[in-house]
Amino acid sequence: MQPHALFEDMQKRIADLYAASPAKDIEKNLKALLQQGFNKLDLVTREEFELQQQLLERALQRIAALEARIEKLDSQS
Known part of the structure; x- marks a missing residue:
């Protein structure tokens, strides 16, 4: 396997693990919370x-x- 393909495969696996982890839900909830807070401000x-x-x-x-x-x-x- 070539180094470039190895890094792409590793990146895909890490992204898949991240998407399936609770961290993805935390990120989504945090973004929603921040967006709600920013919407309340007069920006x-x-x-x-x-x-x-x-x-x-x-x-x-x-x-x-x-x-x-x-x-x-x-x-x-």
Whole structure:
């Protein structure tokens, strides 16, 4: 048996043992518990955060452009 095949076989056997063990149930229950806890918190996803960050950046750019325009109009008066 080649080393690569040996490692694949060993990995498959370990994965099968893990799937059949109580550890898999503990992991599933822990994930569900954590997900439930996170759902109770007022959190946003990374995508939502990045979208809001982009919107804020655009708003700040528009504010800066409007301030420059106001200054230009004030200097013309």
